[in-house]
Amino acid sequence: SFELTQPPSMSVSPGQTASITCFGDKLGDRYVCWYQQKPGQSPLLVIYQDRKRPSGIPERFSGSNSGNTATLTISGTQPMDEADYYCQAWDSSLVFGGGTKLTVL
Amino acid sequence: QVQLQESGPGLVKPSQTLSLTCTVSRGSISRGDYYWSWIRQHPEKGLEWIGYIFYSGSTYYNPSLKSRVTLSVDTSKSQFSLKLSSVTAADTAVYYCARGARRAEVLNYLDYWGQGTLVTVSS
Numbered sequence: 222s223f224e225l226t227q228p229p230s231m232s233v234s235p236g237q238t239a240s241i242t243c244f245g246d247k248l249g250d251r252y253v254c255w256y257q258q259k260p261g262q263s264p265l266l267v268i269y270q271d272r273k274r275p276s277g278i279p280e281r282f283s284g285s286n287s288g289n290t291a292t293l294t295i296s297g298t299q300p301m302d303e304a305d306y307y308c309q310a311w312d313s314s315l316v317f318g319g320g321t322k323l324t325v326l
Numbered sequence: 327q328v329q330l331q332e333s334g335p336g337l338v339k340p341s342q343t344l345s346l347t348c349t350v351s352r353g354s355i356s357r358g359d360y361y362w363s364w365i366r367q368h369p370e371k372g373l374e375w376i377g378y379i380f381y382s383g384s385t386y387y388n389p390s391l392k393s394r395v396t397l398s399v400d401t402s403k404s405q406f407s408l409k410l411s412s413v414t415a416a417d418t419a420v421y422y423c424a425r426g427a428r429r430a431e432v433l434n435y436l437d438y439w440g441q442g443t444l445v446t447v448s449s
Contacts, residue, residue: 269427318372
């Protein structure tokens with residue numbers, strides 16, 4: 222079955238760039254989106270169709286997808302960006318990655 | 327903007343059926359460009375997609391849950407519902423409803439989510 226693999230955790234210093242990866246077989250052939258989830262909150266869509274930002278999402282969030290890897294990039298990371306991030310794609314079923322816990326310190 | 331709100335019992339006994347309803351407001355559930363989904367999240371775990379329903383009533387389920395899941399829609403009430411049968415403790419989770427963008431007959435992304443509701447399976 223199709224799976225999406227993310228690193229369980231990563232840390233970044235404030236102001237630096239965070240790059241969160243999502244690996245899946247031929248992932249570049251399908252659309253990927255990304256969700257941000259803070260403790261006690263519902264997931265929030267931050268990137269859809271590989272690189273598009275919903276209204277209200279800061280420009281520091283960007284996305285790319287090629288080959289077997291999709292990447293969510295947060296430029297100039299802020300403390301408020303500390304959260305869990307999930308990638309998602311469709312392959313006969315809607316599939317989520319396992320999530321990456323981003324720590325900003 | 328669209329709002330979704332889950333409702334239903336927070337406690338279900340083992341072997342019984344979990345039933346939840348999602349009410350959609352500030353937007354039409356009958357739009358042809360959206361699928362209406364259920365997703366769950368086990369405590370301290372990741373997200374698991376349960377299935378979606380189209381306003382016409384057509385459904386698509388996660389193969390791993392398909393045998394126990396039934397989704398239905400009531401467009402007159404702007405609601406869609408989830409039934410999960412034969413529940414066990416492993417079904418304890420926060421259950422979310424969400425709106426999914428339909429692109430080329432595929433569920434592309436989930437752009438609006440409810441706040442989620444915790445359902446505990448316990449005797």
